[in-house]
Amino acid sequence: MKDKKNLTTEINPEIRDILIEMGAEDIYKCYQCGKCTSACPWFQVEIYDYPVFKFSLETALGAVASSEDKKELDKEIELIYRCVGCEACLEQCPHGISTPNILRAARRLLVDFDSYPETLKSIVQKTHNVGNPFGEHRENRADWAKGLNVPDFQQGIEYLYFPCCLPAYETRNQKVAQATVGILQKCEVSFGILGVKETCCGEVIRRIGAENIFEEVTKANIKEFKDSGVKKVLVTSPHCFTTFKNEYPDFGADFEVLHTTQYFSHLIDTGKLKLNKSFDKKVVYHDPCTLGRKNNIYEEPRNILKNIPGLEFLEVENFNRNLSLCCGAGSGGLWLEWEKDERIVNVRLKQLMDTGADIIAVACPYCLQMFEETLKSMDVDIIVMDISEIIFECL
Amino acid sequence: MKKIGVFVCHCGRNISATVNINKVVEEIKKYPGVVFCTDYQYMCSDPGQDLIKKNIKDKKLDGIVIAACSPSLHELTFRNTAEKAGLNPYLTEIANIREQCSWVHSDIKEATPKAISIIESIIEKAKLNESLSPVKVKVNPKALVIGGGIAGIQASLDIANSGHKVILIEKSPSIGGHMAQLSETFPTLDCSQCILTPKMVEVFQHENINLYVYSELEEISGSVGNFKIKIRRKASYVDNSKCTGCGVCSEKCPVSVDSEFDEGMGKRKAIYTPFPQAVPNKPVIDKENCTYFLKDGKCGVCQVVCTLNAIDFKQKDEIIEEEVGAVVVATGYELYPMKNMLEYGAGEYPDVINGLQFERLLSASGPTQGEIHRPSDNKIPKRIAFISCVGSRDPEHHLPYCSKICCMYMVKHALLYKEHVPDGEAIVFSIDIRTSGKDYEEFLTRAKEEGNILYIRGKPARIIKQGNDLVVWCINTLTGKQLRVKCDMVVLSMSMVPSSGALDLAKALRIHTNDFGFFTEAHPKLRPVESLVPGFYLAGTAQGPKDIPDTVSQASGAAAKVLTLFSSDEISHSPIIASVDEDLCSGCGICITTCPYDAREMDERKKIVSVNEILCEGCGACISACPSGASQQKNLTDIQIDNMISVLLRSNAKALEREC
DSSP: OTTSOOOOOOOOHHHHHHHHHTTOTTGGGOOOOOHHHHHSHHHHSTTOOOOTTHHHHHHHTTOSSOOOSHHHHHHHHHHHHHOOOOOHHHHHOTTOOOHHHHHHHHHHHHHHTTOSOHHHHHHHHHHHHHSSTTOOOGGGTTGGGTTSOOOBOOTTOSEEEEOOHHHHHOHHHHHHHHHHHHHHHHTTOOEEBOGGGOOOOOHHHHHHTOHHHHHHHHHHHHHHHHHHTOOEEEESOHHHHHIIIIIGGGGTOOOEEEEHHHHHHHHHHTTSSOOOSOOOSEEEEOOOTTTTTTTOOOHHHHHHHHTSTTOEEEOOTTSSGGGOOOOSOGGGGGGOOOOGGGOHHHHHHHHHHTTTOSEEEESOHHHHHHHHHHHHTSOOOOEEEEHHHHHHHTO | OOOEEEEEEOTTTTTTTTSOHHHHHHHHHTSTTEEEEEEESOTTSHHHHHHHHHHHHHTTOSEEEEEESOHHHHHHHHHHHHHHTTOOGGGEEEEEOTTTTGGGOOOHHHHHHHHHHHHHHHHHHHHTOOOOOOEEEEOOOEEEEEOOSHHHHHHHHHHHHTTOEEEEEOSSSSSOGGGGGOSEETTTTEEHHHHHHHHHHHHHHOTTEEEEOSEEEEEEEEETTEEEEEEEEOOOSBOTTTOOOOOHHHHHOOOEEEOTTTTTSSEEESEEOSSTTOSSOOOEEOTTTOHHHHTTTOOOHHHHHOTTOOBOTTOOOEEEEEEESEEEEOOOEEEOOGGGOGGGTTTOSTTEEEHHHHHHHHOTTSTTTTOOOOTTTOOOOSEEEEEEEESTTOTTTSOOSOOSSHHHHHHHHHHHHHHHSTTOEEEEEESSOOOOSTTHHHHHHHHHHHHTOEEEESOOSEEEEETTEEEEEEEETTTTEEEEEEESEEEEEEOEEEOTTHHHHHHHHTOOBOTTSOBOOSBTTTBTTBOSSTTEEEOGGGSSOOOHHHHHHHHHHHHHHHHHHHTSSEEEEOSOOEEEOTTTOOOOOHHHHHOTTOOEEEETTTTEEEEOTTTOOOOOHHHHHOSSSOEEETTBOHHHHHHHHHHHHHHHHHHHHOOO
């Protein structure tokens, strides 16, 4: 009898109520149409079956993150951490149910019990300890700006430029921060950086479920911004953008946030940013989920690219704007390894390459990183560039 | 000073269990102005009413207060009682000590003084009441029906057959509406045109029906019983008195555009009748597409070929003035636009079509003579996906309501498709299949079994075009399986929305719509065919999504309501309406803009405002808006309200000291 598997499930109101408390408040709205599931990026990874539509009802039963058997729980953890938080499901859900929020509630529970993937534990720890998920030294945080003559932010400066962790530390991404600085200097924008005082915005650790540490980081950042007199923040990462704009105000933040594509598009429209050199390439734009679906910024990046002389602009047919496919890096995805034939990024890269483009333009450090890493192992000519880099080449 | 009598009802134990009736009577007897007070077990019973009548006469009462239940229940009863005893019915007042007191309290010590306060305040109102008589209005027994679909047709025929005149207006060139476009109808699969066209002809030939097609309501004024209307008959550039409907003009016309009747699945000419069975069978010229109008008199082929000289390019729109007593609104529906469905190709894929377009492909008189060919390459589709709830039941992005008919017409579509293309495969993507109608569930069962129709439970997230194929992305939520279904064609069950123009019409008629533009009925259960504004009745999908049997029932219901109105020569209207004190009115006109019923007019000579007693509904908006206090509600004046409030406040204070 012992090894007989128990097939019936008792409704577990306790876990259900905890999950609702932690953000799974939408679960009762679901009418099981399943649109979420065929909208999910995992649907496009044809080998992997991801049951998005089950999460709301299973949560209502208290049957999510609740297995007592270690093996079963491991399976659940894998499911719960598959979600890349791209909100493609939410974009189509007739009742506006946020499955990413439901899963984030489950993640919070798992983090509370310390039952979550080891790689993610390590990035939560590193962010907590040294202010970035890579465990890089704090004193190296401004190395990317060496020799660029970038002032430290102080009272009287208009914009704080906040590159965040990938552009601060990662070699390929550092070029994006450097290009951004180049554009700002060319346009004589009053800006400065926090340099070594800068700390991760905390987006990824919140998506992983480490709510307490996120709150700690957030409050420290808000204090730092307030003490430094920051009123306007310019960010490279849509992840910083959404956290600062939509989530920090809950903790008392009061500053304006602009994504670089918004600001550069504005500078182009007002004639302050002049694009003189021709860029004779076919460029396809990849909408980052966090910039697009989450924040409705679809037109500014396109406006920039369409204003670049010589550039031939391409769209991914069927999968652009709100119907764009994620790169797979969101909500901790950058740090998680899946089997080679079940990676979202490969599907997305194929869509992008099928357009016949020379260049994939991105507007997010995560997308850039994800595409670059994947392309390394592929024998193709396509190049990935951040929009800021393309602008910088045309100055 | 008025002599007020007060009658306190026990309502069995409904009131007396929580209100000390003896104490109430004892206190009220002492109240200034009250000359008589008594109580009775059931005041609304015959002996109770006799008690009231007797005392009105004996005590020569000139105002009575009945302390009992809500006025919505028995105000009319007691007004009639008073009238029978020779007292003007508007001198009767109800003090509600049941719903507002005994039912909501359990402590007799608190409920009793509250009941006393309520009665005292109503006594104050009764003291200043005036005798009023109802406003009488003559009824013009002629109806206007707006919309010539099956709802408008049925309502017109029912009214006309009872001997009353009907004006039926329809904005397109023929009556018949969407029902004329349908191939067969569920659940019986009888041919839509076969059952509809005889009714269309009957309308056309009926001596009591005056039909105006290609016409719209331009203006309406007046109120129930007496509306003045203006109808704009659009120029058709065809003289109907000469035209015989031979059709040579349409044959020869060189212009070809998408046919509205065929939902873009077929073509029509610039001079056209929408379909061969059109009623009336007279063509119209579509000015927007006619070469003669577009190129300054070039072309004119129709004029040349018409041997009867019926083409008249100089024709102008005509305004027709009429008077009617009642209006039936039957403006119907249209489909939610496919362009809103980005995930399903936003209306850009030629082989993704809506339900009405599929009807035209199925229809024997349709552009393909009933052969199913897909629009892109005329191929016979071997697999069709039917998707339900497109735009419906999606409060987040589209419309929250259920369109009611789609589940059923998808069954029909799938079944008819299988009849036309026996080796074809019909796949229905649906979530909840709603078959709530007579014989509907049986129809579904039959279709699934006999037609081998595959039902998949799930709403697809995408339709992707791959070469000539369409691929539907879905999940079967019953098996959990991911599906990528290759199809030759997809039919979307777009939700029903009110006809464009329904909102403008609602504004012109001053009747209400819900958030989505469907006309609002007076009561969702008990008054489903009347609007809240007297004289306007609702029929068919203008009021909400419904199928043909429900539409026809509602149309007959609306007709019956119109006939009830027409059954007497005059109707009376409550006299408890606004009035204007001419000495106080400054003529500022604020009330004119405030009045929702257009019941206010500026007397240009006196520079003061007057109230149209027929239109005024007594809502009181003007009274609160009037800055000088010139506007007063009859029998509910500012002074009456003031007195009532003072008494309530004073007696509340007194109640605290009173021992009950």
